[in-house]
Amino acid sequence: MPDETNPQSAKKKILNLVGRSNYQPLTISELSTKLKLKLPETALAEILKELELAGELARIRHDRWVKPEDAQLITGVLHFNQKGFGFLISDHSEEDIYIAAGDTGTALHQDVVVVRLKAGKKKGRGDRTSGTVIRVLKRRRTTFIGTLQSTSRFHYVIPDDSRYPENIYVPKPPPQQPPYEDGDKVVVKFINWDNPHNMLEGELFERLGKAGDPGVDILSIIRKHELPDQFPSEALAQLADFPEPGGNAHDPTDTKRRDFRQDLIITIDPATARDFDDAIHVKKLDSGRWEVGVHIADVAHYVRPGSHLDREARARGNSVYLVDQVIPMLPEELSNGLCSLNPHVDRLTFSVIAEVNQHGEWTKPRVTRSIIHSKKRFSYEEALDLLKQKVDPNDPIHSMLHEAWQAASSLRAARMKKGSLDLDMPEVKVILDEQNRPVSIKKVEHDISHQLIEEFMLMANEVVAVYLTRKKLPAVFRAHEPPDPAKLEAYRELLKLHHVKVGNLENKKEVQKALRLIQEVPEAYALKVGFLRSMKKADYRTKCIGHYGLGKNFYTHFTSPIRRYADLVVHRALADRVDLPSPEQLKQIAVHISETERNASEAEIESIKLKKLQFFQEQANTDQPTPFSAIIIDVQNYGIFVELPDALMSGLVHISSLTDDFYDYEEREQCIRGRKSKKVFSMGDVVEVVVDRIDMIRQQIDFKIVGMQKRKSSSKGGRAHSRPGGKPRPKNKSSQSRRKRR
Numbered sequence: 001m002p003d004e005t006n007p008q009s010a011k012k013k014i015l016n017l018v019g020r021s022n023y024q025p026l027t028i029s030e031l032s033t034k035l036k037l038k039l040p041e042t043a044l045a046e047i048l049k050e051l052e053l054a055g056e057l058a059r060i061r062h063d064r065w066v067k068p069e070d071a072q073l074i075t076g077v078l079h080f081n082q083k084g085f086g087f088l089i090s091d092h093s094e095e096d097i098y099i100a101a102g103d104t105g106t107a108l109h110q111d112v113v114v115v116r117l118k119a120g121k122k123k124g125r126g127d128r129t130s131g132t133v134i135r136v137l138k139r140r141r142t143t144f145i146g147t148l149q150s151t152s153r154f155h156y157v158i159p160d161d162s163r164y165p166e167n168i169y170v171p172k173p174p175p176q177q178p179p180y181e182d183g184d185k186v187v188v189k190f191i192n193w194d195n196p197h198n199m200l201e202g203e204l205f206e207r208l209g210k211a212g213d214p215g216v217d218i219l220s221i222i223r224k225h226e227l228p229d230q231f232p233s234e235a236l237a238q239l240a241d242f243p244e245p246g247g248n249a250h251d252p253t254d255t256k257r258r259d260f261r262q263d264l265i266i267t268i269d270p271a272t273a274r275d276f277d278d279a280i281h282v283k284k285l286d287s288g289r290w291e292v293g294v295h296i297a298d299v300a301h302y303v304r305p306g307s308h309l310d311r312e313a314r315a316r317g318n319s320v321y322l323v324d325q326v327i328p329m330l331p332e333e334l335s336n337g338l339c340s341l342n343p344h345v346d347r348l349t350f351s352v353i354a355e356v357n358q359h360g361e362w363t364k365p366r367v368t369r370s371i372i373h374s375k376k377r378f379s380y381e382e383a384l385d386l387l388k389q390k391v392d393p394n395d396p397i398h399s400m401l402h403e404a405w406q407a408a409s410s411l412r413a414a415r416m417k418k419g420s421l422d423l424d425m426p427e428v429k430v431i432l433d434e435q436n437r438p439v440s441i442k443k444v445e446h447d448i449s450h451q452l453i454e455e456f457m458l459m460a461n462e463v464v465a466v467y468l469t470r471k472k473l474p475a476v477f478r479a480h481e482p483p484d485p486a487k488l489e490a491y492r493e494l495l496k497l498h499h500v501k502v503g504n505l506e507n508k509k510e511v512q513k514a515l516r517l518i519q520e521v522p523e524a525y526a527l528k529v530g531f532l533r534s535m536k537k538a539d540y541r542t543k544c545i546g547h548y549g550l551g552k553n554f555y556t557h558f559t560s561p562i563r564r565y566a567d568l569v570v571h572r573a574l575a576d577r578v579d580l581p582s583p584e585q586l587k588q589i590a591v592h593i594s595e596t597e598r599n600a601s602e603a604e605i606e607s608i609k610l611k612k613l614q615f616f617q618e619q620a621n622t623d624q625p626t627p628f629s630a631i632i633i634d635v636q637n638y639g640i641f642v643e644l645p646d647a648l649m650s651g652l653v654h655i656s657s658l659t660d661d662f663y664d665y666e667e668r669e670q671c672i673r674g675r676k677s678k679k680v681f682s683m684g685d686v687v688e689v690v691v692d693r694i695d696m697i698r699q700q701i702d703f704k705i706v707g708m709q710k711r712k713s714s715s716k717g718g719r720a721h722s723r724p725g726g727k728p729r730p731k732n733k734s735s736q737s738r739r740k741r742r
């Protein structure tokens with residue numbers, strides 16, 4: 001007999017009742033009576049609230065409960081555009097729901113809301129389904145970051161993020177030292193917003209400093225994303241139980257640890273890294289195969305389930321790598337010390353050992369707890385330098401590096417053959433001075449030293465995912481679903497505009513072909529970004545569903561437990577087999593760490609973009625701005641969009657800034673053409689630009705063209721286009737740091 005006092009049993013009974021074809025909407029008390037539930041009304045209200053947030057139930061007039069689809073309702077997360085409209089993203093709809101600016105009610109960016117669907121499709125936006133927000137279920141943020149301003153009658157704050165309301169009303173600032181003043185960067189606590197025609201109400205919570213003061217910009221990002229800036233004292237107190245961070249680690253209680261301390265083991269990481277999760281060894285076997293060993297810091301040995309350190313690591317979810325600092329998941333005594341696989345000291349590890357053949361196939365996998373002693377710490381640059389040199393047979397480390405690359409390149413070739421996508425993107429590093437002011441932007445290439453480590457980590461993650469699945473161990477897996485076919489078709493149309501012809505992108509081979517072809521056009525970076533935007537985001541699940549981008553049926557995250565809680569959960573599943581989370585707890589962890597990862601990624605991207613904008617702001621303020629090479633990635637009737645490949649920044653050249661002629665927009669040709677000079681600007685052209693204007697609020701750059709790369713001219717004064725393979729392009733007849741988080 002079902003237990004009428006059990007919340008899970010009550011939940012199932014409610015959903016079964018509401019799902020019946022003859023169900024009539026009932027109130028909470030009527031549901032309790034009908035189902036003969038013996039739960040307190042407060043407990044039943046919590047169950048209904050949970051089901052409402054999950055989008056499985058909806059509350060209608062007179063507080064009656066129904067299935068959402070029966071009332072043309074849907075629950076999801078509302079994502080705003082800077083222009084005021086938004087899209088509802090819901091687990092209960094395959095398409096995003098368009099919400100016009102006038103239909104968002106009192107919802108804020110990323111709030112969980114209930115939307116009433118409108119009849120028919122919204123024309124002009126891809127014939128999307130549209131709707132109106134009728135209720136806010138959960139506020140995503142309770143604080144906002146902005147700039148304090150005042151009038152003669154009241155004070156208000158202008159949010160930094162333009163996706164939030166234009167102004168937030170705040171009472172007169174309280175007296176304090178230093179005092180609140182106009183122009184201060186502040187944190188505002190949300191109070192109320194019950195009428196979209198009124199200002200959102202808040203109260204001043206923290207003064208960060210004057211806008212422009214050193215450190216205030218990054219502190220604003222930290223506060224905006226609610227990132228922690230210190231560890232609880234209870235968590236730090238646990239560090240006293242561990243050995244000295246700089247000494248040898250040991251585990252006298254585990255006699256089954258495999259001892260790799262005599263093996264030739266190395267680490268390869270960014271030059272600035274201080275936390276070393278992973279180390280490798282490679283041996284060429286008599287069979288012609290390679291033995292590949294991937295050794296990962298055994299964080300689970302130190303961070304026990306339910307401890308203060310564990311609770312804080314789970315809350316953080318992951319480390320955050322901002323442009324000027326790291327906010328670690330674990331205290332530095334662990335992340336940079338006792339857990340970090342530093343050279344010349346013993347460290348406890350979890351190891352994956354497998355044999356790899358010339359065809360890139362791994363066999364004979366073993367997963368074991370271990371102890372290692374790293375012989376050498378390489379930066380990527382140092383490793384690359386050795387890989388470029390002829391092998392020195394008298395240098396064991398040099399020889400091993402070359403064997404490692406041979407093994408890694410065979411793994412990479414096999415991965416691509418099986419349908420993995422080449423999604424490696426160029427990156428840039430903003431160089432800062434002692435005052436954290438940007439002085440230059442340096443492009444970082446993803447070379448073979450990075451690929452060597454990446455392939456071994458991917459192999460280890462796959463080996464562990466297979467092991468967990470076959471042993472039916474409770475863990476979290478890295479999941480990446482195939483893209484929506486409609487988004488793939490829209491991307492194919494975009495490629496046509498850039499004269500890249502491919503077939504049906506639902507075929508993985510055609511996707512691989514597209515990614516190869518776009519590398520041969522000047523606007524490759526923008527097109528690759530476009531493809532990434534067409535894909536679904538990877539996240540964490542409790543079931544192994546595979547990874548579309550990597551072309552793997554089994555995949556998890558095992559190789560970075562110092563900086564990812566997901567990997568720590570996986571390590572515990574491999575090691576403990578006891579005191580593991582329940583299925584429901586595991587699901588909550590997967591959802592939570594997916595959210596913290598997205599939040600961290602947004603903060604990291606914002607911090608880098610902010611410093612880039614500051615760098616270009618200095619260019620705009622100088623009398624002799626530096627010219628930058630740029631590629632035209634789009635042409636519209638109001639101007640030209642350009643991409644700076646060495647800075648990975650885009651901006652607009654407004655048509656009004658082209659003062660040497662009057663330019664007409666030719667939609668058919670996707671270009672603008674000078675009336676007198678017949679000069680043509682079209683997609684793919686390489687131009688020289690200088691910074692014209694920066695809008696720091698909207699985070700937009702306007703450029704001016706100051707030169708063009710020499711090019712062939714056609715009889716019509718246009719360019720002689722070329723496409724992949726060097727053949728002339730046909731005329732367009734359309735009108736139209738860390739390691740990657742895989």
